[in-house]
Amino acid sequence: MEKSNQTKVVLLACGSFNPVTNMHLRMFELARDHLQDTGNYRVIKGIISPVGDGYKKKGLIEASHRIEMAKLATESSDWVTVGPWEGQQAEWVETAKVIRHHYEELLAAERNKDEVDTVKIGKKRRHEDRDGWAHHGRTGVPQLKLLCGADVLESFSVPNLWKAEDIAEIVGRFGLVCITRAGSDAWKFVHQSDTLWRHRKNIHLVKEWVTNEISATHVRRALRRGQSVRYLLPDPVVQYIREQGLYTAESEEKNADVVLAPLQKYSEGCN
Numbered sequence: 001m002e003k004s005n006q007t008k009v010v011l012l013a014c015g016s017f018n019p020v021t022n023m024h025l026r027m028f029e030l031a032r033d034h035l036q037d038t039g040n041y042r043v044i045k046g047i048i049s050p051v052g053d054g055y056k057k058k059g060l061i062e063a064s065h066r067i068e069m070a071k072l073a074t075e076s077s078d079w080v081t082v083g084p085w086e087g088q089q090a091e092w093v094e095t096a097k098v099i100r101h102h103y104e105e106l107l108a109a110e111r112n113k114d115e116v117d118t119v120k121i122g123k124k125r126r127h128e129d130r131d132g133w134a135h136h137g138r139t140g141v142p143q144l145k146l147l148c149g150a151d152v153l154e155s156f157s158v159p160n161l162w163k164a165e166d167i168a169e170i171v172g173r174f175g176l177v178c179i180t181r182a183g184s185d186a187w188k189f190v191h192q193s194d195t196l197w198r199h200r201k202n203i204h205l206v207k208e209w210v211t212n213e214i215s216a217t218h219v220r221r222a223l224r225r226g227q228s229v230r231y232l233l234p235d236p237v238v239q240y241i242r243e244q245g246l247y248t249a250e251s252e253e254k255n256a257d258v259v260l261a262p263l264q265k266y267s268e269g270c271n
């Protein structure tokens with residue numbers, strides 16, 4: 001039941017989605033259950049944001065295909081949608097920037113809703129927290145949280161992959177919901193990082209008890225070998241891959257000799 005003191009939340013998942021799998025969709029369901037079980041949150045929307053081609057990950061096929069597959073995969077969901085903006089950018093976009101973009105969209109939508117409602121406009125407050133990030137005190141604006149798997153959380157410590165200030169902004173200003181597996185050391189990881197520990201109240205670790213090892217890498221491998229991927233991906237996605245002839249030995253070699261965009265950017269010291 002909806003309570004007035006519940007915080008509305010939108011979940012944003014950034015990743016390759018090369019292709020989107022049933023596990024990616026499960027992440028959203030697990031995260032929503034976890035947040036709503038606390039009694040403090042109401043999850044109103046989920047957004048899948050496939051990364052742009054500029055990310056240069058090995059085997060990454062065109063964003064237009066990955067966006068289309070994500071749209072087909074979410075046709076059956078009444079709350080998870082696709083955010084195509086990131087995938088449409090020519091250059092790779094840092095995740096913190098992607099979150100900011102979606103937060104601006106939420107604010108704009110809320111502004112449109114109560115533009116003429118002077119009572120609500122009267123409630124508008126802009127305040128800054130202890131880290132200096134502006135928050136909009138308007139009651140209607142949902143929180144936007146990044147949804148990811150434990151591998152992304154653990155990648156925070158890979159040298160030259162993430163900027164420290166981006167990590168601080170993601171966990172400090174927005175918040176993180178992370179799907180972990182039984183036996184995963186995500187809590188230890190949070191404990192060992194001063195930034196993550198400082199913002200631990202904004203980090204929700206969701207334990208997945210029924211472990212599911214579906215990975216896009218496995219799916220691409222099976223497709224190259226002409227094996228069935230049915231029930232690993234939603235049927236419309238399987239059909240699209242077949243129709244378009246996606247995921248071949250050739251596509252797996254894309255970007256084989258290129259450095260991943262963030263590593264390129266941050267190792268050059270031009271951040």
Ligand SMILES: Nc1ncnc2c1ncn2[C@@H]1O[C@H](COP(=O)(O)OP(=O)(O)OP(=O)(O)O)[C@@H](O)[C@H]1O
Pocket residue numbers: 013014015016017018021023024027147148149150151152179180212213214215216217218
């Ligand atoms: N089995 C899983 N359990 C928890 N999170 C997962 C799982 N698979 C993917 N994720 C998460 O889904 C998001 C998108 O990941 P990504 O597109 O890399 O999928 P993937 O299946 O890991 O693909 P790949 O094998 O190409 O790395 C990331 O946040 C990742 O951590």
Ligand SMILES: NC(=O)c1ccc[n+]([C@@H]2O[C@H](COP(=O)(O)O)[C@@H](O)[C@H]2O)c1
Pocket residue numbers: 014015016017051055057093094095096152161162163166262
């Ligand atoms: N510094 C950063 O903002 C940064 C670094 C590495 C990966 N990422 C993002 O994390 C996601 C990881 O996706 P994959 O697990 O498919 O590689 C992508 O959306 C990528 O853009 C962001």
Ligand SMILES: [Zn+2]
Pocket residue numbers: 151
């Ligand atoms: Zn991955």
